[in-house]
Amino acid sequence: MTENIFCFDLDGTLTRRELLPLIANEIGLEHEFDVLTQLTVDGVISFEESLRLRFAILKHIPVKVVQDIIYNAELFDKAIDFISSNRNRCFVVTGNLDVWIKPLMQKIGCGYFSSCAQEQNGTLASLDHILKKSSAINKLRKKYTDKKIVVFGDGLNDYPMFEAADQAVAIGLTHQPSPLLIAKSNFIIYEEDALCRLLNML
Template sequence: MGEISLQESIYAFDLDGTITRKETLPVLATALGVDAEIALLTRLTMEGKLDFQQSFKLRYCVLRNLPIGKIHDIMEEIPLDSAIEEFIKENRDACAIVTGNLDSWIEPIVRKLGCRCFSSCEIHRPEAFVPDICFVDKGEAIRELRIDAKRVVAVGEGANDIPMLAEADIAIGYGGIHKPADEVISLADYVAQDGEELCRMLNHL
């Protein structure tokens, strides 16, 4: 039996604030008129002052009141970084989204990009008023991607990206929308400040 041929590299991208030009949850919050509350939770989470899972559950309990059709309409209009979008579309088989966001919410973005996606999901239980959330394990996502490649390059900016950056062969901190968390900068092999710089870097690694 011949050896399995591995891809040279797989590129794993965080979604919110990396692929997208806006954080998606605050945009959803605007539709509900709860901008300030969601913005505060998002900022504290990005800074690592609030645990991502705890923060997301709080935001989810508010935002789940939006009909899923409305959420999809909003997600369709979320602007993407044009350079990163082009890179992913040109390298779909070698790219993946790794996000703590919900699969049911981000489906329009994933469909538009056409690459693999590792995300959180809802678990509906008959006895529960609010669904549970099964959170993506970003480190495990990188380990799964490595099965198909010689190396995995991970790109992220927030504290919740640390597990995937730590597990990746090459870690890139991204500052296109937010300043990367201090822990991300300490961990990163490289730091890129915008999508064009990031994609030039990816093409030359």
């Protein structure tokens, strides 16, 4: 049987909290991020616009501070164990910045796709690339031509990779997944143990 390729959103799918609000809480910018998050959830601004604004807000926060917050974020350990045991066919697909998530991704140990930024003198210098999640799925499809791609996510910004995948799983481990994702999903998961059972079945 041909093994599937698995692609996971990061925030709220593999982490027990959304990372940007977690960062905001740690550095005292809760109000700014609460407003920005709500505008994004309500569709008033796009994910790309939201990321650019968050970049501007966090530009002068030391990269190492953000890396440490993300690295120490609580994870869904059973899901991470599955990924670590199947890292040759598991990928993380996240809109977060590569310079922020690099230490965490080294700990998880699988391949990943992310937005990209430049660091200079310990802080963010420029936002060079905002990931379109469908492009990550399309790249993997070209590489793994004989395999099906299964994606896992919870937010509206995951919808493009849900459209590009062969199968999609809406994740409700931290909050109710987007209704659009639910409508596009083959499965909806609300418990970590159920996620692990499904991963071992697919």
